[in-house]
Each structure stands twice: as structure tokens, then as C-alpha cells.
Amino acid sequence: MPSTKTLSTNNRRLNDLGGGTVGGLIARRAAGHPDKSAIVTPTGSMTYGELDLTASRVAAGLTGLGLEVGDSVAILMRNRIEWIAAWAGAARCGFVCVPVNTAYKGTFLLHALQLTSARVIITEPAFLPALEEVTAELAHPVHVVCINSSEPATAPMENDSSVPRVIGWSDLEKQADADYSAPELNPHDVAMIALTSGTTGRSKGVVCPHQMLTVAARENVEAMETQSWDRLYTCLPLFHGAALLNITLHGIYAGAAVVIGDRFSASRLWTDVKANGITMFNALGSVLPMLLAQPPRADDRNNPVRKVFAAPAPPEVLMPFEDRFDLHIVEGYGLSEIKNVTYNPLTGRKIGSIGKPTRTTELQIQSENGEPLAPGAVGEIVYRPRTSGVMYTHYLADPEATIASMRDLWWRTGDLGYADDDGFYYFVDRKKDALRRRGENISSYEVESVLLSFPGITEAAAVGTPSELGEDEVLAVIGTDNPDNLNLDALYEHCDQRLPHFMVPRYFRVLADLPRTPTGKIRKAELRSGGVTDLTWDSHAAGRKPTRVI
Template sequence: MHDYPLEQRTIGRILAEKANRIPDRTFLRFQGTDYTYAQLERLTNRYANGYTARSIGFGDHVAVMLPNCPEFFWTVWGLGKIGAVAVPLNTAAKGEMLRYFIDHSDASVLIVDDEWADRINAIADNIPKVKQIFYRGDKPVDACGLDNCAVPIHKLEDLPVADESAPPVDKVKHDDVHLIMYTSGTTGPSKGVLCPHSQGHAVGRALAIDYGYTQDDVLYTCLPLFHGNAIWYTCYAALWADAAIALSPRFSASRFWDEIRSSEATQFNTLGAMTNIIWKLPPGPQDRDHKLRLCMTVPVPKEIYGEMQERYGITLTSVYAMTENFAMTRFRPDDPAEKAGSAGRPGSDCALRIVDDEQNDLPAGEVGEIWMRALESGSMMLGYYKMPAETDKEFVDGWFRTGDRGYLDADGYLFFVDRKKEAIRRRGENISAYEVELILSRHPSILEVAAVPVSSELSEDDVMVYVVLKPGETLSHAEVVHFAVEHMSYFMVPRFVEFIEELPKTASSKLEKYKLKKDAELRRAELWDREKAGISVSR
């Protein structure tokens, strides 16, 4: 692995160095086409200079709503080369959530794929800070579905210049903001995490070292590039190992193993239910017909740890990480099997504490909140965008409060237990209960809403809402779901809906969600279930 000092950890410097040292090595493999490191350098330069010609410069915020495709790299890393700040948007966002991301981030430019142009068009009157839009798709601009947008619209393919010379690398520093990545809120709106250039490189460096990635590896991902797992834990890890990325548009159980074989992947990552879905595929003689050697599962599945490794001939690894920081712990290939189920141990880049509600340290084996401190510069966020109070709240004397609960065993291995904060985890996505409640409360017939997690058959959670109607109003379970479909990301849409006369509260009017969670689990089979009702929710 070629190492870089902290001051060199900007996307412009590292891509230039690789194009000079390993120009002909494959960087990206996508739908039958390979791109080399030299092409990566030239194309990101072309996009960087093209955006500059459209008056995008250092410090400008650019919202990016693109699928898994090569243009995602050319755009996000091209913007990074000129010091512009990319805001990768969750492509499931729509309605109020989408408006919030664009408006709160102060994006003056929007880059959107044809697939989601209608969502932008629907909120065009409510995103006044956007001054120009780039459109990716085959349709001409006047037919691309953005007719409500009263700003200049450009075809992404028609960037005004084809200059492939490198922008000045000294213009951007390692601690300049590269990305604003939105993470689920808990008791408030989603927070924009200010990620410096060096943060993703800290992740890539640690994984390349601890997992032994080399130039001969092909790291496969079908997870969305707007998500930290794909962009940092696959793409930056490959970048640091001088390795290749095999990119798939999205996860498909039926295509998964064919893509693994055709791309000659040697490593892939899974999140949550994806692990169980792969495990439950029918076994067959082709299970070991691949070049895989490693799989990072989050979390590592203790129950099938040995069986999965034996069936597929792979070694399982894992991490404990957040958008705000990096891989705080790493379950490494040589860690003992009896530690399966843990997230591994911290390396030399991180210190951990487990504390009680009074902020006292707890001994090994006792469950408390996980606190962390970065021991290497440049590996943490710079704060939450336009949320100084929330940023300050998360730090205590230099320790970052994760809001998660867990314990350290006697050997220093971290075992995650649950979330202290009000977040629901579904299919690899953190869902803010607050935001589900806020959106549904806008329905004219709804007085109050409480969202809680219910255990899913596929591991992790499903979303349930308890709904209190305004006096004299009526609403069906299906109508609640249809309203949710219109106004929130597909993965946030409640599966279970229950009407209730009043929500349980303390004498001081604090909602007692633990009572609702207990009720939901006890009566799960009796609850109204949109899946049983035949209501499907598409992306």
C-alpha cells in the first residue's frame, strides 16, 4: 500500500499520484466497461473544469442525486478537486424530505438523474437557493420533466469544456469540507455531517491495512454510493489499496452471485438484512464458484458465522462506524471465532469508553453508552452543518457520544446492544422516528403520531406508527400508508399502523415509547400490516 501524509489526503492529490504511478491499472468495473486510474484522473479533471466553466467554485454546495454510475465519481471527486462541496442525496428522498436536504444544505446547484427529475419538479417552487440544474439522461433538456424549474438547466453530458488538465492541487487542503452527508436525526431533523477530505481517506487507509487489501483485489459494492458504507468502506478502501471497484446499480438477490463471478470480485460488504437474504439463497455447487476471500458484514452474524464462512469459502470481517467518524472498531480476518458477534477492537486510531447515565466509566461486560475519541487527526467530521448546538452536545471533553449502547469484554472487543437515541434501523438505513412523526403529523386528520421499531423477520427493524386522530376525523390504515408514500422515502414508510385514542405520557407530558414498543411486540400478529394488506412500496 502506498501511504500518504495527512497534508496530502485530498482527492485531487491522491488521484493525480495514482494516475502517475499506476495509470493502466483498473479502477472501476461497471456493466462490462473498465476504467483505469489514468482515465479516472482525466475524467474527474474534465468534470472539475466543466463545473468551473459553469461558475461553480471553491466552497459552493452542490446537491448530487445520482444512481450508482461512473458519473457519480466524476462528479463528486471532480467537485472535490476545485474545493466545491458535494451533498450526496439519498435517492429515496422525495417531497418534504428532499426539499429539506436541498434547502438546509444551501445547495446552489443540483445534479439529478432522469429517474428522479419528477421529484425535483414537484418541489421546484420550494428550493429557491438552487440557481442551476444539471440533468443526467437521454432526453433533451426541454423534455426532461423539469419544466417547473425556473433556473438554467444543462445536460450533464454537455459540460462546456473538455479540458483534462488538473486543477491546482494546492487550492484544496485536507481539512477543507469535501462532503455534507445527511444522517438520520433522532429527536430533531436530519443533520448534515461536514466531512473533510481526509476523513474518507482515514477509513480507506485503516481498512486497506487491517484487512490486507492489495492491488490484486476487486472490491464489489451494490450499496448506494451516497451512503458511507459504499463510498468510504469500499471505494476509498480500494483507492488506498491500488485495487479495483466492481460497481453494481443496486442489490439484487437473483443477480448477486452472477455479478460477483463476472466482476471477479474478491471482497464485498453487506448491511443488515442483506446478509440474511444472501444466506437464505438456495445452496448449490456454485456456492464456492468465485474468487471471493473476504466479506464485511455489519453486524457480523454470530448465529451463522461459521456456517457462512464454510459454505462460501470466505472470511467474515466487520466494523463499528458512523458517518460522523470512521471504523472505530474492526473485526479482522485473524480475530478468534469466539469473538464473532462483536464489532472487533479499536486500533491505534481510536479510544473507546462505556459510560452510564452519570457519565461514569463502566467495567468490562456492563452495558452503557459508547463514547469514542479519535487519536489521529483528520478522521472525524468537522461538525454538523448550521447546527452548532447539536455539535457541542455530542462532545464531552473531547469524547464523542455515539448515542449507541454496548459493552466491552475483558479482551477489549466491542459488542453493540442497541440505540440509545430514537433511531429505527431498517434494511441498512437509519430512520428518524422524529421525521416519520413530523411528516405524518402534517396530515389534516392526524393529531399526534408516535413511531417505534418492531422486530423484522429479516433482522433489524420494521416501522410502526401509533396514530391519534383529531376529534371527528376518520382515516383508514391504508390512507396513512399512502400519505407516507407520497411524502417520505420508501424505506421510512410504516409497515404497521395502529389507531389509538391517546398516547401514553408521563405527568410531565413526556411520551412513554417503551410502553408502545412493548405493546407492539406483544401484539405483533394482530397488528394491521401493509404487507398482509397487499400494499407494496416501490423505490
């Protein structure tokens, strides 16, 4: 392994290569190390030289279909090598990549394609039925490119002449002009439209320039001190920025190898990690609690991983996870519109914090009136960039939402937090999820963190529900791998010992699966509307005396 001096030199070299376009970054990596492993997936792998060549071939093929710079290319596929090829090819020739959630169908899928005016949809056979239901309703012409399709290249999706014909992945290259030359792109050109979760309405299209993506990759490298000999892993879906930017483009920026799993499996993750020599992976939501809930093994600490990027990673999860698996967790904070904007430093971190702003980031905590608040005071986290091109440009076809997100030249995150005297930031809650009980403000995030620290709990949501006193009570909705063995009395005691009395949930409900948006976020509005049911456990029920009066 390289010396510390060599690592420092490598980091300076990587920083000097930052910025630019996604296609340009891939080309630079290929020029420097064409035979080095770049991408490994269950369906194939590519070196940096092969990735660069494939990007050019896909770009030429898409251009041969009649697309022009700025046209949108939707990708509706599971994690596989063609996903990366399609994304790299679109980026190479100035087309706009639209990653589409594989759970989308019906109106969700129609809205995604209609909003982004996707001219080409690159997909696989499993999703053709969902596309058949919506493509005839599109107001613009569209090509469908299907990988591994058994249908002939001219076969229609159905007999309706208004529905586009399907061409196979191998046929895409036949569309290419042999003299094709990729256009020269500007780092401020649009690279991607990210679709938001749609928790408060229809998904918005977040318009992201190339420079936003490449700077996000550079700041990942800087925060994690990633080296070219690292092997990065993700099993999160590529349509999500956590997999596409925080691991895949991050690894490409570092000139490292990126291993992409087909899906998350708590029982299989460590096997995959060890088999591939993984040194770094990422985790979102309930991934860390689900891994902790697995039965301990004698070789848990015998793994090659040295760092994990996780959001969130509350202390109740972070510390036992690090101790059990002998690694270092870096927590950070970001949103689709502004990329990751904080990281907890590798040296001198504060556990429980989301870290300090990156060098392109300025943050502030503001009151409801937009006034800056002193350290320790809770308010809305607001953001603005220190340089151009590192945040989204606008919400597609939604100027009202774009304007509403800004106030006094600050972008409003909709999240509550605070900063300390040392410049570390702390996440408290989403503004819309914050609870108030007995005159006290409650962070659902903090309640959920304590719930997730109880053995066997894999996911949790804390929401308000009306009580007989006219105020909200706290309802904890939880998921577990083994509901028959879950002791709710013990879970209540666990919360009662760790939370202020006004934050302890009164009600507990166990669900096999918590309702989620197509991008995996828990639908808290649905849980709130469901309220207390016959299957809800009440800590105040007759015969059950809480440890403290709430």
C-alpha cells in the first residue's frame, strides 16, 4: 500500500484534474490508465479504455437516431453494465441523462417521461409492459432501445402505430455515423435531470450541470481521501444519486475500480464485499441498522473495508457498527438540488454531526424570518454556492417552485438544524416532520435514531397522531426482521431510558413494510393519516404502567 507521502501527492494530483464534463473526466482517466478496471457489475465489466470507447459508440448511436445536444435520454434499467454505458454515452455527446426509478409505472412513469421530454428510453425487456401503457400518451416522439431483447429490431411494442418501435442494444451501434465526432461541451451544460421523490406532490425535475456532478465527485474524493487503488462498492440503485454520483462518479474521479451490485441484501453484502476486495461502500436510510441486525459472526472484523459513507448514521448506530466491523464511518448531508454539501472530517470529527461545509459551500442557520441564528439555535439550514455551476439551475418547467425555494439569495433546504461554535452542523429534522407535544418541539429524526438502536429494528418512523387531550401524541411505526420476537415493553423501556420524557412514543405499530415513495423514502403522510389502529400498542393501556408519566 502506498506511503502517507504518496497518498498526499496522489490527492493533489486528483484535485488538479477536477471539474469539466463527465465525458471529459472519463476520457482523461482512459488516457492515463486504459487497462485499469473501471466498472464491475453482475452483467459485465469494463476497463477505463473500454468505458471511454463504449461511451463514444453509444454517443454516436444516439446521434444516429436523430438526437441533438440538449435532448433527454431516459434510462429505465436495473443495475447492470449497460446502465453505465448509456449514461456515459449520453454525457459524451451532450444529451441529458434522466435516471428513472425502476418502480415507476402508470402515471409516475408517464409524468417522468412527459416532464423531461425524453426522446430515447433505454430499457430492458422486464419494463416493456410498463412502457407500453404510457408511451402512446406521450406528446412527443420517442425511441425505445431495449437490451437483451429477443424481438427483431423492427418489432413494434404493440399494433398501435402511435407506439414507438423497439430496437435492440446491438442495433444502436448500427445507427452510428462512422465519422461521428463528439461535440465540445461546456461544464455548465446540462448533464442530468434528477427526479425528486414526490413526497409532497408530483416529482420535480432537478436540472444539474456537468460541473455540479464532477465537483460532487471531487469533493467525495477529498472527504473520503479516496485513492486510485481503492475499490468502491454500491448495491443501491443507479437511478439514485447515492449510487451514481457518490460512488460511481466518485470512483471514476479517483481513477479507482467501482463494483456495482444488483441490489441490497443484508445477508449477502459482506460476502460480496470480501469477494471483491472492497475498501469503501455507501449506505442510506436503514442499511446500517439492517446490517447490525444480522447475527454476529466471529469474522465480522475480518473484512477489507476501511471507510463507509452513510447518511444518516446516528451515534446509536455509528459506534456499534464501527466497533463490530472495524471500519470508519463518514456521515454527510446533501440534497439532489445541491449535491453533498457537508462531510464529517476523517480527523477531528464530531460524532452526531453531519460535519463541516465543503470548500464550494456556504451554509447558514436561519429563523422563520430569514435572520441568521447564533450557534446552538435551531432553524432552517440554508445554502448558497461559493462558485458557479455547483448546484441545480432550476426545476424543469416549474419556475414557481424554483423561485419559492430561494429567499434573499439563499436556497432553502426545508431541513432544521443548528451549528456549533466550531462550525460543525447538526441535522434535527425535516421541517414538515417536526412534532410538537406538551409545548415541546420533538425531532422525529432523534426519536427514530433511538428506535433504530434497539436490536432487531430495521426501519422506523416517528409521526404525530391526535390524542384524547387534543394534542399530538408520538406514534412509532417500526419494521423488524422478526416481529414474533419483538418485545414492545422492552422497546418502550429502551426509549424511556434514552429520550426526554416528552419525546418517548406513546403508541407503537409494527408493519411488515413501511410505505415508501418510488425512491425509497418513507411516506410519513400516509402513516399519519392511518393514525392509531386496533393493532397499535398503547403504552398507557390498562395494566401497563410507563416508567415515567408522559
